Amino acid sequence: MWNFDPTITIGNIVEISTLIGGGLLIVFRMGGDIRVMKADMANLKATVNALTSAFDKLGTILTQVAVQDARLMAMEKRVDELAHGQGFIQRAVSGEYP
Secondary structure (H helix, E strand, C coil), rough: CCCCCCCHHHHHHHHHHHHHHHHHHHHHHHHHHHHHHHHHHHHHHHHHHHHHHHHHHHHHHHHHHHHHHHHHHHHHHHHHHHHHHCCCCCCCCCCCCC
């Protein structure tokens, strides 16, 4: 059968106070760590927002460069056509200037 001893010894008091003190210490230390983690998360969020903005600008710049490249290729094609006598040049050139 179970035997219950209702007496409290100094060892029991020390054990209970140690457990309570250790628990409170863990709670207070975790609170500090959580505050630090919140600050780190805020800094990380600001960095991600800045990078997102930079990537959006980079996408716009890349689009503009692609359009400019297409225009340059069209101009090169026109110059090549002119060099081969096609396009606005309608008469043969004798090689001398008037």
